[in-house]
Amino acid sequence: MSAAHAADVAGSQDHPLVGRYQGAEIVGYQVTEYDETTVLDGAFDPVDTSKWSGPGFKDVEGRIILIYYKLPEGRSTLEIMRNYEDSLKANGFSIAFTCATSKGTCFTSGEPDAGYHLGNAIGDPLKLPKLADDYVHNWFEQGGRYLLARLDRPEGAVYVALYLGESSNGNVGVVKVVETKEMETGKIEYIKASEMDTAITDKGSVAIYGILFDFDKDVIKPESKPQLDEIANLLTSKPDLKLKIVGHTDNQGAADYNLSLSQRRAANVVAALTGVYGIAADRLSSEGAGMTQPVAPNDSEEGRAKNRRVELVAQ
Secondary structure (H helix, E strand, O other): OOOOOOOOOOOOOOOOOOOOOOOOEEEEEEEEEEEEEEEEOOOEOHHHHHHOOOOOEEEEEEEEEEEEEEOOOOOOHHHHHHHHHHHHHHOOOEEEEEEEHHHOOOEOOOOOOOHHHHHHOOOOOOOOOOEOOEOHHHHHOOEEEEEEEEEOOOOOOEEEEEEEEEOOOOOEEEEEEEEOOOOOOOOOOOOOHHHHHHHHHHHOEEEEOOOOEOOOOOOEOHHHHHHHHHHHHHHHHOOOOOEEEEEEOOOOOOHHHHHHHHHHHHHHHHHHHHHOOOOOHHHEEEEEEEOOOOOOOOOOHHHHHHHOEEEEEEO
16 A cells, blocks of 8 residues: 555545555545445345445444545456455454455345446435546446445544446546544534624625534424524514525535525525514525535535535525
8 A cells, every 4th residue: 555646636645544555546535524424334235226225234424534546557456455455454454344246245136236336335426526527336337346344443433445446447446434433512603693683784694504404404403493593583683674595505416406405405494484483484585506606615624514504695
């Protein structure tokens, strides 16, 4: 396993517990400080891959590091997987599961099937970063191999899911590392009614980060109540104020999907204010902007977090 390469994408790095295969280049990189994802800990049914649940799928939570590697020519995915396996064992990992699509060991049927199914098992292609402007699963067209390793530590287990794709355009490796840990609490920030009033008076709008949604969901989380309380207080204290609720997302996923998600989230904020707090419906409207109006670069989790927001715009 070798060190960084000059051709790696900006801001990327190998995971220190995993490393990289010699001659590979990082072509995609994403870090999420805390979220949920799935790894494969056994054979799965390729028919149900799009559900990312059921036999073979294990739910894990924690810090998620996703690294895409373009693998060197002339090296088989078997050789690369065996090298990773040896290296991970040397670092204290235990190997929980390995499989190959060509042998059928990835699938509950026990029969060989398309490598595409293994690529699709990484996660929803609409939400994963693309690889060379294409969906990741398309790099598994000729087959693939998989390895899951686990390291137990006092601060939490570490899972390494290695997906190796075989394609006519070259072979790729997708490394998904999940560092399980306790979620940081006390991070909810909300803006008081008086502060929102000042911002709207000065600028005509205010960005809200205290209305929370689960990843890829449009249902408002219960932790959002303090912020909704303050928005309701603002509207109650300003009976002539009318607001447009605008939903915004980061750039992870397809543009059309993010637009729809932001629209649904904004509409649910309006529904909460009218249904729970009794705000007159004619004082509120909703709109989704998707990922079209970023306020920060999307090349880091910090920037993406700033772009995921709800905006109140005076009408």
